[in-house]
Ligand SMILES: NC(=O)C1=CN([C@@H]2O[C@H](COP(=O)(O)OP(=O)(O)OC[C@H]3O[C@@H](n4cnc5c(N)ncnc54)[C@H](OP(=O)(O)O)[C@@H]3O)[C@@H](O)[C@H]2O)C=CC1
């Protein structure tokens with residue numbers, strides 16, 4: 001079993017990564033120059049890093065999150081890095097009016113949109129499900145329903161520009177590990193909705209791409225704070241993660257997996273031996289350190 005985990009699985013993961021990444025040979029950062037891009041959850045973490053990459057690539061940026069002071073700093077840095085333009089709209093994605101407001105801002109300022117990056121998440125702990133159904137409802141609203149509302153409001157402009165929607169999800173949206181029940185549910189929902197929508201766009205010959213990003217553990221402040229006492233694995237770098245998401249979106253890939261080896265191996269083991277994977281996950285966590293709420 002040890003040999004299987006140490007040699008065979010990584011090799012297979014590498015082969016899969018090669019397969020997925022061989023499609024990305026044509027990526028060129030100039031593809032993003034002058035493009036009109038919305039990034040949600042852009043005040044910290046992976047969203048902030050995506051904003052900086054896009055700024056270097058000379059895109060036009062419209063950023064959003066709740067904390068105005070953080071957004072002001074990110075916008076300032078984006079302008080220093082070379083963004084063609086950068087502005088923000090602040091607000092919480094549990095407000096049903098924010099998606100429309102954001103897309104109206106894009107239409108009024110740019111007259112169109114090329115890329116919508118859906119990345120924000122509401123706060124959720126890393127702990128046993130404590131029966132708080134209201135929390136699940138609220139998280140669904142922020143992590144799922146607002147993504148649907150944003151994509152719906154953006155579609156007319158994206159159809160016009162033959163643009164792209166990028167949906168940032170998680171391995172927790174493909175595999176139900178412990179301590180993320182509400183969060184995991186919202187990410188599974190994204191896969192269901194956007195995979196179905198992709199099919200409909202293809203049937204209707206609408207050239208808007210949908211890229212779903214399946215991420216493993218990334219070294220953002222909030223994730224490290226939430227899980228480092230339970231999960232001993234080293235997180236992957238947010239800067240590289242952000243670039244891989246943009247690359248996959250620009251190439252109109254169906255899926256981005258990052259870090260590719262870890263995510264690829266987990267998905268492969270899940271399809272071959274799901275219960276075995278569940279037991280590996282359980283035994284690799286320091287469950288004794290999980291704080292009950
Ligand atoms: N880091 C990781 O290990 C992994 C991350 N992911 C995914 O990557 C994406 C980014 O995660 P990460 O960078 O770690 O997260 P962060 O916690 O660093 O960033 C979350 C962003 O969402 C914003 N946000 C929080 N609540 C709301 C709200 N109610 N309305 C609007 N915006 C809100 C935050 O800003 P503010 O507080 O100012 O509103 C912030 O900009 C998520 O979709 C996550 O699921 C997937 C797998 C692993």
Ligand SMILES: C[C@H](CCC(=O)O)[C@H]1CC[C@H]2[C@@H]3C(=O)C[C@@H]4C[C@H](O)CC[C@]4(C)[C@H]3CC[C@]12C
Nearest residue numbers: 126170171172180216217222223226227231233
């Ligand atoms: C550790 C998990 C990977 C499997 C492994 O054992 O290596 C991580 C994969 C996805 C992560 C979660 C995630 O999707 C983001 C959440 C962001 C929140 O701010 C808190 C942390 C997360 C629940 C995060 C925790 C680690 C993973 C489960």
